[in-house]
Amino acid sequence: MVISMRHSKKKDAGVSPVVGVMLMLVVTIIVAGIVSLTAAGFMDSTGTQTDEPQIEFVGLYTAGYTSATVGSIAKKTYQTEAAGLLFKVVGSKPVDLTKMKLYLASGLSSGGGGSVDLGYDDPVSTVYLPQGSTWNSRSAIILPPEYMRGYRIVLFGLSENDPNIHNTIADPGDMFIVSCEYVNPSSPSLAIGLRKDDADGNTVISAGIGANGDAILTLVNAETGYVYVRHTLIESDMIATV
Structure with a gap:
């Protein structure tokens, strides 16, 4: 086959x-x-x-005073340093202070409560300053220095007579302070007062805010909304010296 x-x-x-x-x-x-x-x-x-530039919160600066020494302040004199919320430029990019916007809000348990938003163009109110409308009722509190008149945010660490103190650009490594109307480091706990007035000096909004854990500060870019810092204020944020 x-x-x-x-x-x-x-x-x-x-x-x-x-x-x-x-x-x-x-x-x-x-x-x-x-x-x-x-x-x-x-x-x-x-x-x-x-x-965006990078910014960190340094603390609530009390211009050298503590709860034990604040009573020594002479009521009718200006302080030599601004007291308030202190920030530092970190990283490699400068910060345009005119674009800074601060939001601060708290509950009633924080020593008054309330909320306020403040920008570069919201100068410190003069009502608590010497010759201001309510300054006589304030004692043992830290008030803004004279160079804060017409300003809210200034560079930190410069002499009050230094013309650069009002520069609007903070370079890397620089610190700047958002001044409060007053800082009270002693009663009932660390507290700050913030107020925004209109062009006639009338109150638009004001707040008494305590640093006891329920007050939140937020620092943003007013143009872009970018959040640089969000921080809950506590009493240990108080710094008398830097």
């Missing part, structure tokens, strides 16, 4: 080299696109952080 063996030639089911190269190109383009979108999304989510 003769067995006939037939060799069948099957059609190659593979992909031709040309088509294979084209498919590889398509896959490469798709993968590259996905990677690009992912990278772009990451940059979008972090771009604001890297593009």
Whole structure:
């Protein structure tokens, strides 16, 4: 018996080299696109952080006074330093102080309660200052110095006679202070007073805020809304010297 063996030639089911190269190109383009979108999304989510200057909260500065020494303040004299919320520029980018906006809010348990928002163009109220309308009722509190008249935010650590104290740009390493209308380090606990007046000196909003854990300060860029600092004020934030 003769067995006939037939060799069948099957059609190659593979992909031709040309088509294979084209498919590889398509896959490469798709993968590259996905990677690009992912990278772009990451940059979008972090771009604001890297593009904006970086600021840290230093503390609630009391201009050298403590609860034990604040009673020695002469009521009819100006202080030589501003007391208030102290910040430091960290990183490598300067800060435009005219763009700073401070929000501060607390519950009633914090020694008065209330909320207030203040920007560079909201100068310190003069009502508590010597010759102000209510200064005589205030004792044992730290009031703004004379160079704060017409200002809310100034550079920190400069002499009161230094013309640079009112510069609007804070460079990396610089500190700046958001002045309070008054700081009371002793009663009933560390507390600050903040007030915004209209052009005629009438109160728009005011708040007495204690640093006992339920007052939150937020420092933002008034133009972009970027949040530089969000911090809950506590009594240990008080610093008499820097």
